[in-house]
Structures are given as structure tokens and as C-alpha cells.
Amino acid sequence: MGYDLSQYGLKVLLVEKESLPRYKACGGGLTRRTLDALPFDVSPVIEDYTYTARMLYRNRLLYVKTHDKPIVGMVMRDDFDYFLIEQAMAKGLVVHDDTAFESVSGRAGELLIKTSKGSYKAKVVAGADGVNSSVAKALDLKIKHDVMMAIEGEVCPEDMGMLEKFRNSIDLDFGVIPGGYGWVFPKKDHLSIGVGSSIRGLRDWKGYFRSYLELKGIIPESMKYPVRGRLIPINPHKGNILSNERGLVAGDAAGFTDPMTGEGIFYAVRQAAIASQVIKDVFLSGSSVAEYTGLVKREFMNDLIWAKRMAHVLYRYPAISRRLLFRCGEALGENQTAVILSQQTYSDVFRKIAILMLNPIRLLSLLSQND
DSSP: OEEEEOOOOOOOOEEEESSSSSSOOOOEEEEEHHHHSSSSSSSSGGGGEEEEEEEEEEEEEEEEEEEESSSSSEEHHHHHHHHHHHHHHHHTEEEOOOOOOOOOEEEEEEEEEEEEEEEEEEEEEEEOOOOOOOHHHHHTOOOOOOOEOOOOOEEEESTHHHHHHTEEEEEEESSSSSSSEEEEESSSEEEEEEEEETTTTOOHHHHHHHHHHHHHOEEEEEEOOEEEEEEEEEEEEEEOOEEEEEEEGGGGGOOOOOOTTOOOOHHHHHHHHHHHHHHHHHOOOOOOOOOHHHHHHHHHHHHHHHHHHHHHHOOOOHHHHHHHHHEEEHHHHHHHHHTTTTOOOHHHHHHHHHHHTTHHHHHEEEEEEEO
């Protein structure tokens, strides 16, 4: 957002509560649709390109396919985020890090933004401050969503051959944690490994993490950062209000991520582009920031509803999910990959899987108690 707005010639101040660059717990997978949506090349911070996608059930292979072109680019979020900021700074963005947002007051076009290091005047405020957005609260926006929890570690394996085993590939493992999945993403000199679930009240997260490492045969020699947990917003409510005359929110603050995979960067990038256009129009033609809500919902909401339905079946009914994965794992893997390549939508996937499952023989096979 800062890049686009600065490129438009607007004066933009980025307030960041932590010192930059800063580590953020995240798988760091930039899907092809994300790479295509970014306004500039980010190859300088790509640590590994994924050509092979594997889908497994407790390390038992269900689907594998290698593509001619990369389907995911792997980054460390501290490097990636700071690279984005540097590109924006080159266009004129001003950055004040180690500075916490506190409040916003005033009317549209005449705002006073209070921070831990002083106050600033602004015409519009945009919040990209995470799942528990302070900016959203300050703007009195109505935002409700569910959440999933994830725990992740940056693991340097004892056996460095493990890096080559996972190089240029991603592993998505089902059945390793109730209501979710595990992942292994290769980086330049280590592996980003995590487990995530949408089940509330789940306990012993570190136990699931350790068990997943054991399942993959990975013995940590060291951790680049301590194992950390994070909340991921999913399933934003239809009635959410993401903007008003004074400002807007984007990214996790708006509650948009993929409920199937937890991917949020794609939605953040696209929302930033939409927000930038809306804010530019406010300055050029006097239009309303409030229009942002409708634009975002029209682009994302319908497809996320279908993704939610798929995730509900896959994560909430373990017995059916297991049989579905073993019977239709190849079709699920193929179609999920097509989504991240922007070749189809979740509504397309849902329809294809439904047609497959309505085949009488396939349906009887799924409902059978025997695998």
C-alpha cells in the first residue's frame, strides 16, 4: 500500500511498533498468485522456489506433482517485509519504526493520529496491524471472524541432508493435528516447519509440533528463532465493515485468509492494491473511503465461502476427511494447486469434488468403513 500510494505522489507515513527489520512467525510461502499480484519483482529475497507439491496423510503420500515453473516462492518474513518497505521508501514513503499506534481522532480529512512518539495529522488512516487490529477498534469498524492457531519453528536439522530432501518442494501433511495440517517449507539454510488447527481449546501445541518433527524424521540441531505461535483470521463475517470515511484496514486486520491453507499474503497484497486505488480517488475526485468495503467483498467473499465449506468438511469430520483424502487425494491436490496458480476458484474446486463424490461407486467407497 505504501509503495502504490507513494508512487501516486501522496505523502505516506508508515508507523511500525517494532524495530525493523523484525521476525514474524509465518510459513513464508508466496504462492504464484501472490507473486503475480505484487507490483515488482521480489526475487532478491526468495530463498527457495517450489516446483514439487506433495500432499500426505501422516507422511503417507496421497499426491505429488512437479511443475515446469515455480508454484511457490519461499521467503523469510523479516527479509520480505523489509524489502517491500525499501521499495516503498525509494518512492517516498517515510517510516517511523519502534513507534506504537495509540489512537485516531477528528473527522474525515482532518485526523489526528496519536502514537507512542508523538502525534501526526492525516487525511486517511489505513491499518495493517494484524488479527487484533488497534486501528480497526479506533475507527469503530465492525469486524468479526473465526481464528485458527498455528505454531512454527525455523529448524536447522541435525542431518543437513534433510535440506536437500525438501529442496524445491512443499509438504502438506494431514492427520498430524486435529482440525488442521502440518507443513515443511524449505529455506536457504533451514526448514520452516509448523502445524495449524482451527479447533478452539486445543492443548499441547508443542507436543504436536515435536510429534510432527519425529514423523518427518527431522532432529533439530538448532532453531534460528524460538518456536512461536500465531493467530490467523479465517471466515470473515458477511456483515463486516472494513472502512468508513476516516480510514480502512487490510490484511489480517480485515480478517481475510484462505481457510484451507491459512494463506494470507495474497489477500493482503490484493487488498493493498484496492485500498491504494480507493485512497488515491479520495484525493483526486473526492470519493469515499467507505467504498473499499464493497470492493473487497466483491472480489473475495464468494470464493472464501466455498473455501470455508471445503475446509469444514476436511477439518471438522476426521473420519470422513480421512476417507476423502485417501479416495480423492490426487484430485484434491491437483485442484488446490490450480487455485494457488490462479487457474481456478474454490467454487470450481467444490463443484468438481462434489461431482466426483456423487458418482455412486465413489460415494459408496467413501462411506465404507474400510480403507
